[in-house]
Amino acid sequence: MIQISINTLKAELNEQALLKGLAQNDSKAVETLYKGHFAMIQHFVENNNGCFDDARDIFQEAMIALYEKVQLDSFVLTCQIKTYLFSICKHLWLKRLHQLGKYSSPLSTHEESISVETDMGIFEKKEAAFAIMDRALNSLGEPCKSLLEGYYINKKGMQELANQFGYTNADNTKNQKYKCLLRLKKLFFAQYNIGD
Amino acid sequence: MEDIQLLETIERYLSGEMSSEETIQFELTRKNNSEIDQMVVEHKLFLHQMEAYAQRKIVQQTAQQTFNHLLAEGEWSPLELDLPKYKVIQLWTKYKKTFAIAASFGGFIAIITSLIVMYLSPSLNGTQLLQLSKAVEVIKKNQQVQGHLLNEVKSKVPENAKLISGGSGFLIDIKGFIITNAHVLKGDGAIVIDSKGQELNAKIIYSDINNDLALLKIEDKDYVQPKNIPYAIRHKISDL
Numbered sequence: 001m002i003q004i005s006i007n008t009l010k011a012e013l014n015e016q017a018l019l020k021g022l023a024q025n026d027s028k029a030v031e032t033l034y035k036g037h038f039a040m041i042q043h044f045v046e047n048n049n050g051c052f053d054d055a056r057d058i059f060q061e062a063m064i065a066l067y068e069k070v071q072l073d074s075f076v077l078t079c080q081i082k083t084y085l086f087s088i089c090k091h092l093w094l095k096r097l098h099q100l101g102k103y104s105s106p107l108s109t110h111e112e113s114i115s116v117e118t119d120m121g122i123f124e125k126k127e128a129a130f131a132i133m134d135r136a137l138n139s140l141g142e143p144c145k146s147l148l149e150g151y152y153i154n155k156k157g158m159q160e161l162a163n164q165f166g167y168t169n170a171d172n173t174k175n176q177k178y179k180c181l182l183r184l185k186k187l188f189f190a191q192y193n194i195g196d
Numbered sequence: 197m198e199d200i201q202l203l204e205t206i207e208r209y210l211s212g213e214m215s216s217e218e219t220i221q222f223e224l225t226r227k228n229n230s231e232i233d234q235m236v237v238e239h240k241l242f243l244h245q246m247e248a249y250a251q252r253k254i255v256q257q258t259a260q261q262t263f264n265h266l267l268a269e270g271e272w273s274p275l276e277l278d279l280p281k282y283k284v285i286q287l288w289t290k291y292k293k294t295f296a297i298a299a300s301f302g303g304f305i306a307i308i309t310s311l312i313v314m315y316l317s318p319s320l321n322g323t324q325l326l327q328l329s330k331a332v333e334v335i336k337k338n339q340q341v342q343g344h345l346l347n348e349v350k351s352k353v354p355e356n357a358k359l360i361s362g363g364s365g366f367l368i369d370i371k372g373f374i375i376t377n378a379h380v381l382k383g384d385g386a387i388v389i390d391s392k393g394q395e396l397n398a399k400i401i402y403s404d405i406n407n408d409l410a411l412l413k414i415e416d417k418d419y420v421q422p423k424n425i426p427y428a429i430r431h432k433i434s435d436l
Contacts, residue, residue, distance in 0.1 A: 025255055030262045035271065038263075042272060052274030060259045067255050126248065133249040153250040178200040185242055192245070 015081050022063075023070040033063060037082055041089045044109055048093065049102050058096070062088040065123045079114055087113040091120055129192065136187035144180035151177055202232070206239045365412060368429060370421050372414030378403045381410050388414055 021029025038059050045055035062085050069075055077084060090113050137145050143165055150156045150164065158170035158177075167173040208214050209222050226233045266272070288295075363380025365388070367373070374388065386398045396416040403410035 025251075025258055027258050027262055030255075030258050031266065034259075034262055034266055038266075039272060052272075056263060060256070060263070063259055064252060064255055068252070071251070126252075129245055130249055130252055133245060152246050153253055174204070175200065178203050181203060182199060185239075188242065188245070189238070 015077075018081065019066075019070050019077065022067055025067075030063070033081070033085070034059075037085050040082070040086060040111065044086070044089065044111065045093055047109075049097060050093065054093075054096070058089050058092050059085075061092055065119065068123060068126055069119060083112060083114060084116075086111045087116045088120070091116050132191045133188060136184055136191070139187060140180065140184055143176075144183065147173075147177055148180050148184060202235065203239070206232075206236050207243075209236065210240055210243060366427075367422075367425050370423070370425060372398075372419055372421070373401070374398065374412040374414065376410050376412060378405050378408045378410040381412075386412055388412065394418065 018029050018032055022033065038055070041059045041062070042052060042055040045058060046052065050058075065088050066081070066085060069077075090109070090111075137148065140148070147161060147165060150161050151158075156164070158173050161177075162168070162170050162173040165173065167176065205222065209219065214222065226236060363377055365374040365376030368375050381400055381403060386400060388396045388398045390396065396414050396419050398412045398414045398416070401411040401413050
């Protein structure tokens with residue numbers, strides 16, 4: 001009895017460590033998640049009208065959803081990572097099949113799953129905002145896109161960016177960055193509604 | 197230019213880069229100028245979205261790299277599917293119900309149609325049928341007689357010609373040369389009949405009465421040259 005409970009505790013601690021790793025974007029944690037659970041999702045998708053690439057996309061999306069959830073202050077995972085990932089993948093795949101008009105019969109699976117409707121609602125909103133930012137950045141053109149990505153995503157300093165892009169000094173780079181930022185904000189807020 | 201300076205100030209304010217003195221002054225400006233206040237709120241929201249975008253982008257990159265790395269190491273292999281077969285199964289599962297409805301509807305229509313035809317078709321009595329079969333019999337006989345006449349017309353023997361002799365010969369060349377005995381030829385023309393019963397006109401080219409041999413050549417548009425003659429001819433003195 002004691003042995004069993006220690007083992008469960010161990011497993012739970014492992015999962016907690018894994019989630020912590022994911023929250024910190026640790027590639028070892030990401031690799032462990034892929035190694036531990038991707039095969040299950042591949043099997044599920046390939047048995048339900050999908051292919052390997054579909055499984056790849058769905059799993060990546062589920063992992064990002066888990067990442068977003070871990071980021072929340074109110075984060076509690078009430079089930080195993082495996083069950084959570086599977087539930088999200090199932091939800092996403094059902095939605096994809098529905099969009100393609102392919103879905104007709106109940107999905108064939110033996111995995112247990114939980115309801116992820118609430119989480120998915122939050123995730124979809126975040127995803128929509130992400131898509132708007134992505135479109136806005138991509139329609140900026142170069143060098144604005146790379147300059148802003150360098151500053152906001154890769155967190156590079158002004159001098160480093162000046163060297164990379166060939167500006168004569170950091171001040172000019174900063175000026176250029178703000179010009180680009182004004183354009184990006186205009187593009188972003190043209191599509192983003194705060195109320196949504 | 198002013199926009200840019202304002203944006204820079206707001207960003208410095210939001211990222212906490214301002215000195216406490218500067219911060220107090222800027223907050224005062226904010227309080228008195230609702231437009232600037234609005235811009236601060238908006239930029240705060242924007243920076244928040246930007247940070248969320250950045251984080252997600254980085255996780256996406258990590259996931260992609262990890263996945264590609266593991267895939268290259270052969271951690272998983274895509275399931276090879278027999279695509280055409282797979283498509284058919286897909287179509288079948290998708291349209292199963294439609295197929296069933298279409299099939300039963302088709303069956304229903306077929307039954308209704310045959311019932312209507314049965315109901316509407318005129319009933320024939322026995323004598324009428326007998327008359328009909330007799331008429332058909334007469335037509336059949338006429339046709340047989342006509343067919344016979346047609347066969348006669350087709351023959352290549354002139355109508356008033358008399359068959360005075362006959363014999364056998366054999367093809368020695370694909371161009372239609374035939375060797376036969378001279379004594380069987382009693383006129384100046386000949387009709388050759390091949391093994392399948394087809395009649396062909398032929399001309400006597402040469403006849404050697406001493407050796408009792410004659411050479412015929414088929415001259416007929418119906419003659420189809422065979423690819424080769426079905427036997428070999430050798431230069432050799434025969435030995436009886």
